[in-house]
Amino acid sequence: MTRRIFGLTLLAGFAFAAPFATPVAARAEVIDFKATLSAASEVPPKDSKGTGDALASLDTTTKKLSYTVTYSGLTGPASAGHIHGPAAAGTNAGVVVPFASPVTPIIGSVVLTDAQVADLEAGKYYVNIHTAANPGGEIRGQLAK
Numbered sequence: 001m002t003r004r005i006f007g008l009t010l011l012a013g014f015a016f017a018a019p020f021a022t023p024v025a026a027r028a029e030v031i032d033f034k035a036t037l038s039a040a041s042e043v044p045p046k047d048s049k050g051t052g053d054a055l056a057s058l059d060t061t062t063k064k065l066s067y068t069v070t071y072s073g074l075t076g077p078a079s080a081g082h083i084h085g086p087a088a089a090g091t092n093a094g095v096v097v098p099f100a101s102p103v104t105p106i107i108g109s110v111v112l113t114d115a116q117v118a119d120l121e122a123g124k125y126y127v128n129i130h131t132a133a134n135p136g137g138e139i140r141g142q143l144a145k
Helices: 002-021 114-121
Strands: 030-038 051-059 064-072 078-084 095-098 106-111 126-131 139-142
Touching (some): 051 114, 051 126, 051 139, 064 078
Antiparallel strands (some): 030 139, 051 064, 064 106, 078 095, 078 126, 126 139
16 A cells, blocks of 8 residues: 555656656747848948848747848849848958849848857848949848847
8 A cells, every 4th residue: 555655646746747847849039130221331332222121030949041132223133132241331241141033022041050140140241232333232231130
């Protein structure tokens, strides 16, 4: 009888403790970023009436960055578009994420490395749209939270 009571007590203890001992799945955090693209933000600034917006969201668990870029008023058709970095506003950097097509709206996603996530969160990435008249970039905007 004592053995049965001990077994039931032990079983009840496990049943009570089980929810507390089960690992909790990591909850994904999504961080939103936005950039306003303008010719004045280019380095050096350009003479263009082009404008644009970039919206992006980062899933911190999967490191997947999803983005949508729209623009209008360029001096001609967009010839290329990218996310560049790492660079602070006012400085240039290489391409990190090339867009498959520069036709607006540009919609895509990419999985970033840990270092790229850190640079993005630190505000060191920018969106750049290029044209034939401005091959180095016509409009640009720094991605910020």
